[in-house]
Amino acid sequence: MGCGPGLYARKLSDTGYDVTGIDFSRRSIAYAREHDRKTKYIYQNYLEMEYNEAFDAILLIYCDYGALIPEERKTLLSKIHRALKPNGLFIFDVFTERTHNGKSDHTYWSWNENGGFWSGKPHLSLEAEYYYQEHMAKVKKAVVVTDNTIDEYLFWDTVFSRQTLLDEVAPSGLKLHSIYDDVCGSPYSGEADTLCLVLKK
Template sequence: MDISDLTALSQKPKLFERSSAKLWDDLHLSKMMLEAHLDPDWDAASRKFSTIDASVKWLSEDIFPQKNINILDLGCGPGLYASRLAKLGYSVTGIDYSQRSINYAREVAREENLKIKYIYQDYLTIDFEPEFDVIMLIFCDFGALTNEERDVLLKKIYNALKPGGLFIFDVFTDRNRDESDLGRRWEVSNNGFWSAEPYLALTETFLYPEDDTFLDQTIVITKADTNIYRIYDHFYTKTTISNVLNKFGYSEHKYYSDVTGAKYREESKELAVITKK
């Protein structure tokens, strides 16, 4: 590449400017992501299996114990929550726009004879009637959305919930990161996370304090091309998230420190929210 192009590429972008390439549905990256999802002991693309088990236990025993309900899992990945919930007797629909994850999830459902409907779709384009008792969006994906996407999604979720239905999700809080995370890192690899080809990856973390948002921006340079990946992390507090939810008609918000139902603590790095239509 022309090195002088790097000066322009490495500038702090406008808030919510998007990546130049797909992150979750790229042929190579989706393979790396699926490996991360399926690592039982790694809190990476999915949480550790022990945490997922604890979440499903809490949700199914304390939050929605009645089994004859419809659950929609947005960004279901390879179906780690969907298959556990289906085994407990719930009717589950999972949506994800990683073709690789959806293929894997469908295969597991076929092998284990689980009646789960998996849909390969961008969840920002869903258009359901009020047919779900519970809608979940797990592992802090809510904070990766632009404000506009978040608002679109909150309206769509509200429309898809039955009256009294629950929206369950989690976000990172203002305690998860601070200014010590800002700065630059680099990585060189012959075949690593970012590409199956030799690459140089230049990562910089930026903060947009006016919108409570961090950005991890990675420029990936291979012999053939240069791509830029931007992963946003809009962090929330109880107050900021409840202000957003109130605007869209949600009510009776309940807060926990995580999706295993741990009691809310001021210093928690994550915030799990259960809110009602």
């Protein structure tokens, strides 16, 4: 889920797995289809997917879980529970509290003559980060100005401790299978910037 341009989906397909990739970025799905004929790519919002016991495993990689609001995370977990076969695995990662340590509200700006992250055109970006430590959340706000547009973006991001994440996923019915520092399977130390859970149906 959230396969983007198919970087992982393609590797998994090449390894011999039967892979479906879902993303709601039209351009990413178009790119993925062009570069990987084996994977079945679907242009869809994964919060609206309707699968029933269809998959042995579901992956959500690069801390996308924490970019969702609590209601969406609940919806997602219930959709995943339904989409997994019995004993199926859900593998995902989140950023930990460590990534917020020592951070406080701040603003910054940049002029990007040759385009950049926010736009391919020359643009001015005015950015701000606000930390809500009691909610373990942060919002990044960007106002991006080009010669004929002004766009505003808000990125919410929730970080988790092992306990807050386990408490949150418990009602979904998915059970803890294993825990790692990252999706590469580094042993769990509790001291990394990410945390990867493998949950089992």
